Amino acid sequence: GQNIDQPTEMTATEGAIVQINCTYQTSGFNGLFWYQQHAGEAPTFLSYNVLDGLEEKGRFSSFLSRSKGYSYLLLKELQMKDSASYLCAVRDTLDSSYKLIFGSGTRLLVRP
Amino acid sequence: DVKVTQSSRYLVKRTGEKVFLECVQDMDHENMFWYRQDPGLGLRLIYFSYDVKMKEKGDIPEGYSVSREKKERFSLILESASTNQTSMYLCASRTSWTPLSVYTQYFGPGTRLTVL
Numbered sequence: 001g002q003n004i005d006q007p008t009e010m011t012a013t014e015g016a017i018v019q020i021n022c023t024y025q026t027s028g029f030n031g032l033f034w035y036q037q038h039a040g041e042a043p044t045f046l047s048y049n050v051l052d053g054l055e056e057k058g059r060f061s062s063f064l065s066r067s068k069g070y071s072y073l074l075l076k077e078l079q080m081k082d083s084a085s086y087l088c089a090v091r092d093t094l095d096s097s098y099k100l101i102f103g104s105g106t107r108l109l110v111r112p
Numbered sequence: 113d114v115k116v117t118q119s120s121r122y123l124v125k126r127t128g129e130k131v132f133l134e135c136v137q138d139m140d141h142e143n144m145f146w147y148r149q150d151p152g153l154g155l156r157l158i159y160f161s162y163d164v165k166m167k168e169k170g171d172i173p174e175g176y177s178v179s180r181e182k183k184e185r186f187s188l189i190l191e192s193a194s195t196n197q198t199s200m201y202l203c204a205s206r207t208s209w210t211p212l213s214v215y216t217q218y219f220g221p222g223t224r225l226t227v228l
Contacts, residue, residue, distance in 0.1 A: 004154075040219055042116075045217075074176075089155075104154040
């Protein structure tokens, strides 16, 4: 079956580094997305990985290992505004629809 | 700047009512989606549309229908609302896949629907 797992909640301190893990088991794979969602707002795109390795974008980096079915989102120099939910999503190629399969999201709380 | 709008941020309806949720995008995207988001369950796909007048069922289509008469507008219809349809409903759109495209979905702000 299709399954994406990520921790439900994490807490970190302002200025620190936090790593949010995501493991997936899907019938097909054609890319992994990370979205950020502040409370009451729409998810916004953060990153995309389709090849193994690390993609860096400012304070945020995302890593993918396809053989392990594993990704992480790394947030550096945490700011209070980074308090949000982070959604991991996999693009499935089982059929032609290229649907995204979402995890339940990780709620990150950044404390002063 | 990309924009996906939804007709209401908050909606309260009674059991058995017919409910229409509207979504409009101004990016000329071919593909549009309706999700519901519930605590602990993540985003679940209800229906999606490849293009005008085309629709496909997602993972949880029961109790819902959709309409795509114009490219920019995708409507979600609850034929007879029930309390278990109380949820946050998110619309999204994207351009059709091209080989080098990141293929990002752009989301609307969501409609929080309460069915009493």
